Amino acid sequence: MLMLRVNGEDYNVFTEPWKTxxxxxxxxxxxxxxxxxxxxxxxxxxxxxxxxxxxxxxxVLASQTKGKEILTIEGLGKNGLHPLQQAFVExxxxxxxxxxxxxxxxxxxxxxxxxxxxxxxxxxxxxxxxCRCTGYVKIVEAVLVAAEMIRKGA
Amino acid sequence: xxxxxxxxxxxIRVDALEKVTGKAKYSADFNETRLYAKVLxxxxxxxxxxxxxxxxxxxxPGVRGIVKPQDSPAKRMGFVVCSDRQVLPVDGRIRYIGExxxxxVADSQEIAEEALELVKVDxxxxxxxxxxxxxxxxxxxxxxxxxxxxxxxxxxxGPKLEREIPNVCTVFRIRKGDIEKGFQEADAIVENKYSFxxxxxxxxxxxxxxxxxxxxxxxxxxxxxxxxxxxxGWLCSLFGLSPSKVRVITPYVGGSFGGKGSPIAEALAxxxxxxxxxxxxxxxxxxxxxxxxxxxxxxxxxxxxxxxKDGTIVARQTRFIINIGAxxxxxxxxxxxxxxxxxxxxxxxxxxxxxxxxxxxxNPPTGTMRGVEAPQGNWAIESNIDCMAHRIGMDSLxxxxxxxxxxxxxxxxxxxLHHISxxxxxxxxxxxxxxxxxxxxxGKWKRGxxxxxxxxxxxxxxxxxAIVKVFADGTIEVRIGTxxxxxxxxxxxxxxxxxQFKVPMDKLMEKVKVVHGDTLYTPWDFGSGGSxxxxxxxxxxxxxxxxxxxxxxxxxxxxxxxxxNDLDFSDGKVYHKDLPQNAISLSNFFRHGVAGEIGEILxxxxxxxxxxxxxxxxxxxxxxxxxWSYLVYGVEVGVxxxxxxxxxxxxxxxxxxxxxINWKMCExxxxxxxxxxxxxxxxxxxxxxxxxxLNPNLVTYRMPTFMECPVGExxxxxxxxxxxxxxPYGAKALGEMGxxxxxAAVGNAVFDAIGVRITDAPITRERVFKAxxxxxxxxxxxxxTTARG
Numbered sequence: 001m002l003m004l005r006v007n008g009e010d011y012n013v014f015t016e017p018w019k020t021x022x023x024x025x026x027x028x029x030x031x032x033x034x035x036x037x038x039x040x041x042x043x044x045x046x047x048x049x050x051x052x053x054x055x056x057x058x059x060v061l062a063s064q065t066k067g068k069e070i071l072t073i074e075g076l077g078k079n080g081l082h083p084l085q086q087a088f089v090e091x092x093x094x095x096x097x098x099x100x101x102x103x104x105x106x107x108x109x110x111x112x113x114x115x116x117x118x119x120x121x122x123x124x125x126x127x128x129x130x131c132r133c134t135g136y137v138k139i140v141e142a143v144l145v146a147a148e149m150i151r152k153g154a
Numbered sequence: 155x156x157x158x159x160x161x162x163x164x165x166i167r168v169d170a171l172e173k174v175t176g177k178a179k180y181s182a183d184f185n186e187t188r189l190y191a192k193v194l195x196x197x198x199x200x201x202x203x204x205x206x207x208x209x210x211x212x213x214x215p216g217v218r219g220i221v222k223p224q225d226s227p228a229k230r231m232g233f234v235v236c237s238d239r240q241v242l243p244v245d246g247r248i249r250y251i252g253e254x255x256x257x258x259v260a261d262s263q264e265i266a267e268e269a270l271e272l273v274k275v276d277x278x279x280x281x282x283x284x285x286x287x288x289x290x291x292x293x294x295x296x297x298x299x300x301x302x303x304x305x306x307x308x309x310x311x312g313p314k315l316e317r318e319i320p321n322v323c324t325v326f327r328i329r330k331g332d333i334e335k336g337f338q339e340a341d342a343i344v345e346n347k348y349s350f351x352x353x354x355x356x357x358x359x360x361x362x363x364x365x366x367x368x369x370x371x372x373x374x375x376x377x378x379x380x381x382x383x384x385x386x387g388w389l390c391s392l393f394g395l396s397p398s399k400v401r402v403i404t405p406y407v408g409g410s411f412g413g414k415g416s417p418i419a420e421a422l423a424x425x426x427x428x429x430x431x432x433x434x435x436x437x438x439x440x441x442x443x444x445x446x447x448x449x450x451x452x453x454x455x456x457x458x459x460x461x462x463k464d465g466t467i468v469a470r471q472t473r474f475i476i477n478i479g480a481x482x483x484x485x486x487x488x489x490x491x492x493x494x495x496x497x498x499x500x501x502x503x504x505x506x507x508x509x510x511x512x513x514x515x516x517n518p519p520t521g522t523m524r525g526v527e528a529p530q531g532n533w534a535i536e537s538n539i540d541c542m543a544h545r546i547g548m549d550s551l552x553x554x555x556x557x558x559x560x561x562x563x564x565x566x567x568x569x570x571l572h573h574i575s576x577x578x579x580x581x582x583x584x585x586x587x588x589x590x591x592x593x594x595x596x597g598k599w600k601r602g603x604x605x606x607x608x609x610x611x612x613x614x615x616x617x618x619x620a621i622v623k624v625f626a627d628g629t630i631e632v633r634i635g636t637x638x639x640x641x642x643x644x645x646x647x648x649x650x651x652x653x654q655f656k657v658p659m660d661k662l663m664e665k666v667k668v669v670h671g672d673t674l675y676t677p678w679d680f681g682s683g684g685s686x687x688x689x690x691x692x693x694x695x696x697x698x699x700x701x702x703x704x705x706x707x708x709x710x711x712x713x714x715x716x717x718x719n720d721l722d723f724s725d726g727k728v729y730h731k732d733l734p735q736n737a738i739s740l741s742n743f744f745r746h747g748v749a750g751e752i753g754e755i756l757x758x759x760x761x762x763x764x765x766x767x768x769x770x771x772x773x774x775x776x777x778x779x780x781x782w783s784y785l786v787y788g789v790e791v792g793v794x795x796x797x798x799x800x801x802x803x804x805x806x807x808x809x810x811x812x813x814x815i816n817w818k819m820c821e822x823x824x825x826x827x828x829x830x831x832x833x834x835x836x837x838x839x840x841x842x843x844x845x846x847x848l849n850p851n852l853v854t855y856r857m858p859t860f861m862e863c864p865v866g867e868x869x870x871x872x873x874x875x876x877x878x879x880x881x882p883y884g885a886k887a888l889g890e891m892g893x894x895x896x897x898a899a900v901g902n903a904v905f906d907a908i909g910v911r912i913t914d915a916p917i918t919r920e921r922v923f924k925a926x927x928x929x930x931x932x933x934x935x936x937x938x939t940t941a942r943g
Contacts, residue, residue, distance in 0.1 A: 032183035033176015035408070037358045038440045042852030045358055073176035085174040089166060092818045095826065096640025097173030098358040098408030104174060123860040130857050132356045132409050133640050134822060135829030140865040 002063055006031065007075025017063055022046040024062035025072060033073035033101045037130075044129030047102035047109075048072050054109030056128070073101035076108065083149040084108055084142070093142035095133030103129050107143045115151055119144065160652040160659060161883045164818040167645045168663060169406070169638070178406045181378040182362040188433040189218050191426040192266035193442070194256040194273050196248040199516040199845035200282035200296065203246045203275060206256060211272035216265035219430040220273070221257040226425055227392050230305050232483040233384075233415040235324050236315055237305050239483035239519075241392065241421040248277065249298055249480035250518045251846045252445055254418065259426045259434055282516035284845050286454070286477040289321040290513045297321060298480060298514040311615055313490040314770040316511070323482040323512040326490035328472075328773035330566060331505030333460075336469025340460030344542045348455045348534035350897070350915045351839035352477075354444045354850075355523050356830070356857050359408025361438035361447055365423035367431070375420045376403040380410040380637045381681035385417040386673045392421055404671040410639035411830070412522035412683065413448040415484035444850040448484030448521020449840070452477040453493070455534035461542045465556045467503050472534075474510035476527065477517060484521030487512055491768055496528030496608040496894035497535045498566035498773075499782045500576065501557040506566055508773070516845045522683070524830065525890040528610065529897060533915055536606040536898030540905060550902065551584050551605060558607075567768060567775040571782055573886075575810040578874040579786040580607060586806035586870060587788035595907065598796045601803070602907025607786045608894030611779035612887040613684025614765040618691045619677040620698040622651065622757035624706065626744040628726020630655050632698070633669040635679030636691045641889055642819040643687050644668045649815055650692050650882055654699035656724035665726070677758070685887035688815060689780065692882030694761035702757025709743050709750055781878050783886040784810040785824070787899035793907040798923030800904055802832050804868045809891075810875030813884030817873065820888055824871055827892020833858050835897040839916050 002013045006029060013028050020039075025031045025048070037045035039058045046057040049071040076082050084104050087093070094100050103126065110117065110125035117125065122143045123136075131139060172178040208220045226242040242254055255275055260266035283289045283296040297320045299305070307315065313326035337343065363377040373393065379385060386402045393400070402420075423436040438446070453476045460469035474493055478486030490510040543553035558577055564570050583589075587603060595601035621633040632651045638644045648666045651657075657665045669675055679691060707718035710728045714721060720731055727737035749755050768775035790804040805828050814820045837858055841848040849855045877884020897915050905911050910925045 026183075027185070030185060031176075032179070032185070035180070035359070036182070037360065038852045040440070040851060040853050042857075043358060073174075077175040081174070088174050089170040092164075092167065092822050094167060094170050094173050095642065095822060096358065096407060096409040097169065097178055098180065098640075100173050101176045119866050123865065127859040127861045130356075130358065130852075130859060132358055132411070132830065132857070133826045135825035135827070135832075135869070136860045136863045137825040137828075137865045137869050138822060140860070 003066060004062065004070065005068070006070045007072060007078065015062060019062050021057040021060045021062045021065055025057060031072050031074050035098055035101060037098070044106060045099050045102045047106045047129060049105055049109055052109065052112055054106045071105065073105060076104065082108070084146040087142040087146035087149065091138050091142040091145060093134065093138040099129060099131040103131065103139060107146070111147050111150060115147060117147060158653060158883060160649045160657070160662065161815050162813060165645060165649055165662065165816055167642055167819070168648050169644055180359055180406050180408050181364065181376055182437065184364060184376065186433060188364065188435050189259050189261060189430055190263045190266050191257050191259045191423060191434050191436040192263070192270050193254045193422060194258060194270050195252045196255050197251065198248055198277050198279050199251045200280040201248040201277040202280065203243060203248060203255065204278055205276040207274040208256070211258060211269045214265070214269045214272055216261040217258060217269045218261065218432065219259040219426065221422070221425045221429050225429060229392055231388055231392055231416055232307060232487070233485045234312055235307050235487040236302065236482050237307055238299055238302065239416055239418070239481045241418055241425070250516055252518055253480070254422060257422050257426050259430050282845060283321070284515050284517055286475050286513040286515055289515045290319060290475065290511055292319055294321055298516065311767050312488050321514045323478060323514055324487050324490045326510045326770050328506050328508035328566065329771065330773065333469045333471055333505045333507045336505035337460040339462065339468045341463045342461050342545045343458060344461065344538060344545055345458040346538055346541060346913055348457065348537060348913045350453045350530040350533055352452045352520060353450045353834055353838040353840060354855060355411040355413050355447065355449060356833065357409030357411060360440060360443045361414065361419055363420055363423040363436045364433060365420070365427040365436070366433040367427055372399050372401055373424050374401045374403065375424060376405065377420050378407045379404060379414045379417070380407070380639045381683055382637055382671065382673060383635050383678050383681055385420055388417050389421060389424065402673045404637060407637065407639040411524045412526065415448045415521040440852060441850040444855065445518045445847045448519060450523040451479065451486055451489065451520035453527060453530040455531065457534050457538045459538050459542055461546055463546055465546060465548050465553050467501060467542065467557050469505040470503050472508040474508070474531065476510070476512045477515055478512045479515060479517040479519040481519040482512055484519050485526065486520045489527040493527035493531035495610055496525060496532040499559060499571060499609045500607050502559055502563055503566060517842060518847065524893045528890070529834070529893045532606065532608045532894045533897040533901065536895055537901050537913065540902045541911065551580065551589055554580055554605065554607060567773050567778050569776050569778050573876065573878045574782055574784060575875050576607060576784040579784045579808040579810050582808035582872055582874050583786040583788040583806050587790065589788065593790055595792060598794055599792045600795055600907040601790065601792050602903045602905065603788065603790050604899045604902030604906055605786065605788050606895035606898035606902060607784065608891060609782050609784045610685050610887055610891035610894060611782050612686040612689035614763040614778070614780055616680030617760055617762040618679045618694040619760040620691065620694040621677050622695070622698040622702045624702050624740065624755040626741040626747060628740050629665050629667065630657065631667045631669060632695055633676045634691050634695065635673070635676040635681070636687045637682040638670055639682055641682065641823065642816065643682060644670065645819060646688050646692065646815045647695055650695050651699055653883065654696060658725055685889040685891065688885050689881055689887055690761055692885065694759055696882055697759030697761060698757040700757065701759050702755055705752060705755050705757065706740065709752065710738070713738065780880055781812070781886045783888060783891055785891050785895060787895050789899040789903045791900060791903040791907055793904055793922065795908060795926060798919035798921070798926065800836055800917055800922060802864055802900060804864055807871035808874050809871065809888070811873060811888045812875050812878040812881050812886035814873055815883065815885050820873070821871060823888050824892045825869060827896065828869060829858065829863050831893055831896030832863055834916060835900045836916055836918070837862070
């Protein structure tokens with residue numbers, strides 16, 4: 001039995017000890033907003049926040065996250081859209097949408113640490129997340145817009 | 155054209171909210187009780203299967219069934235031209251490393267994986283051929299498809315089957331004018347061999363399928379693919395079932411870019427479901443997704459151009475050799491003709507002869523990827539255009555403008571071109587990128603600028619259809635059978651339907667709904683592919699909306715005591731055109747949800763293009779496209795002369811796509827193509843050894859990240875086209891065109907930077923480094939070279 005705290009709620013999960021966090025979140029908790037793209041830590045689609053830090057959940061065993069606070073995309077949108085979500089919508093930073101949850105969480109990890117990033121900071125901060133549809137242009141734009149919204153207290 | 159209120163506006167994507175909150179369901183997001191299938195794949199590139207022993211695997215606890223070739227239909231299927239593919243090798247022949255041999259079905263992925271090891275297959279290994287130029291020799295001792303000429307074909311269009319050369323699948327020729335005479339008139343001949351390596355679509359979502367049989371015998375697959383109806387037809391034909399007995403469901407799809415031409419994986423999942431009588435999931439690993447979903451083939455292009463001193467191109471001879479791997483059924487077979495879709499409508503060339511071949515080899519089968527070899531064809535031609543300009547000492551922009559097609563000119567295939575703005579695309583891009591101004595580098599980083607033009611058209615070969623239902627409260631429900639794969643089609647269709655019914659902008663999300671992704675509820679459509687969806691499905695939707703409106707007006711006319719033709723519709727209300735203030739809500743014409751004797755207000759329409767097919771012996775195709783779109787890229791690069799590294803610094807572009815339905819989404823298509831273009835042009839390539847792809851994962855097949863792609867002010871584009879009279883609200887095609895002229899623009903910029911022409915794409919560091927070394931050696935004084943021996 002494993003105790004997890006995800007999106008502010010406590011869960012008791014019966015699962016195999018070798019299961020990665022992405023599998024437990026998706027298969028056992030039904031949090032399918034967490035995407036699984038490569039299972040090698042290359043694409044970033046499975047990015048979640050663990051104690052505020054962006055982590056690729058395919059590279060972490062679920063059992064390693066005991067006592068830690070996990071945030072998935074389902075938790076971010078709980079009380080109305082987060083400025084990042086709003087900016088991604090308004091700036092057309094989404095196409096197929098498969099990389100979007102991981103991208104938004106990676107961006108949240110970045111903005112929580114650096115609320116006033118330059119364009120280069122955003123590129124570097126999100127360089128662990130791949131997107132095949134957008135060419136990244138509108139994603140960078142959306143993150144910079146969201147950063148400004150947050151700074152202005154949106 | 156009347157003023158537009160929804161079309162042409164940057165309407166927020168209708169799927170955006172679901173996608174940013176994690177609520178959008180993709181095919182792997184359904185969590186039902188099911189079994190898991192794993193595919194046993196061949197370790198050999200060419201072999202006969204002698205025996206498959208599954209006895210140990212069957213005894214393994216948790217294994218629920220094993221699908222062997224004898225469980226599979228023997229019917230050969232194909233996407234076009236040549237039906238060369240069996241789902242499992244019923245003929246006993248393996249033709250590539252990784253070809254499916256059997257499917258193990260078990261209680262979990264892990265059990266299925268372990269049981270795979272217990273299946274014992276005896277092979278008789280055969281000699282294999284991997285090089286296309288070796289394979290296409292008439293006397294090549296290795297023949298992949300001895301029965302090729304008897305296979306037959308499901309579709310009759312495009313290039314023709316080659317019957318004389320055993321390993322050549324299809325041929326396509328251009329015979330325009332007199333090239334002998336043309337070359338005699340030329341002051342210079344510019345001859346080069348170009349190549350473009352194979353690569354992956356790189357979609358973020360892996361191929362994932364759930365398959366099951368319903369109680370009434372209907373076979374169901376839920377899968378992530380484009381061409382849902384294509385998959386449906388293929389499965390009906392394969393299993394010999396009526397269209398009503400197969401259902402294909404496609405929820406949100408995490409990227410497509412082509413591929414998955416023949417639905418082998420869907421068929422394997424269904425065979426597993428039928429065998430076990432249970433719901434089965436088949437989920438490809440990233441490795442399987444990279445090599446076995448019909449990736450981009452390797453292509454070799456020989457170009458010989460003749461040019462006069464004044465800059466007139468007088469003759470062209472080309473030869474395309476496309477290594478399609480073991481089967482052409484994923485779409486590879488069509489590339490003998492599709493490689494011309496980005497080069498035949500740019501310049502006036504009176505004499506052009508060409509031969510193109512798709513060649514079978516024992517490499518994994520390839521298929522369609524964004525542009526279907528049009529980008530690779532463009533790479534060769536637009537690179538050679540710059541070579542010609544350089545040879546005769548003319549500025550390459552001037553050279554392009556001199557030979558460029560204008561309104562009313564005829565393209566290479568004999569089609570008269572109308573409603574086109576290629577000149578404006580070139581001139582606008584040149585202006586944006588400050589073309590005349592030399593880009594200056596610093597130290598080891600040299601800089602250069604390059605231009606290339608490309609074009610595309612909506613694929614005319616198949617029809618589209620649409621059903622529109624109008625509810626009593628004025629809600630418009632549009633049913634389409636084409637695919638939303640991320641490109642934004644649902645938003646395009648929403649905008650078109652809203653424009654038709656004059657739905658106010660603030661009610662768009664509430665009052666327009668697009669039903670898609672399920673063959674049970676949608677009308678037939680070829681699907682998204684060939685950049686056709688906006689044009690074809692858009693036009694079908696307009697007609698279906700008009701049909702529905704006509705029914706509303708007929709229903710309402712008696713109440714207005716007028717003819718249906720005097721009525722109009724807006725915001726859920728019917729009104730007389732002369733008295734819009736006396737509008738009556740549509741609900742007044744319903745009783746308990748029934749619209750009088752017609753019952754429901756349904757608009758139904760099909761849409762087809764009156765077109766010709768290219769003559770495979772000459773290329774003549776006078777009505778081969780309904781419209782031509784154009785795109786010009788102006789790229790600025792930095793090249794590190796010590797390491798050979800190339801960086802794309804700035805990209806400027808101009809498109810002629812008629813009236814954009816939603817400019818922000820159009821921009822997104824081009825920007826996405828720039829990202830994918832950087833991937834194909836500078837980084838991504840399959841490393842292949844004896845038919846085995848050595849880098850089929852995202853650790854060793856490195857896709858570009860944010861760090862490799864220009865963003866912000868460094869990527870800037872504009873639209874210059876005019877509305878096309880036949881397009882939906884004047885729109886033309888876009889999707890695939892974004893990739894077409896990118897590689898050549900980069901190659902031309904690299905030449906501008908370092909004075910060395912790279913003819914093999916991708917332009918890797920290694921290739922640039924080697925080319926610089928070779929150039930250095932060539933520039934050395936002769937005596938020294940001799941002295942060194």
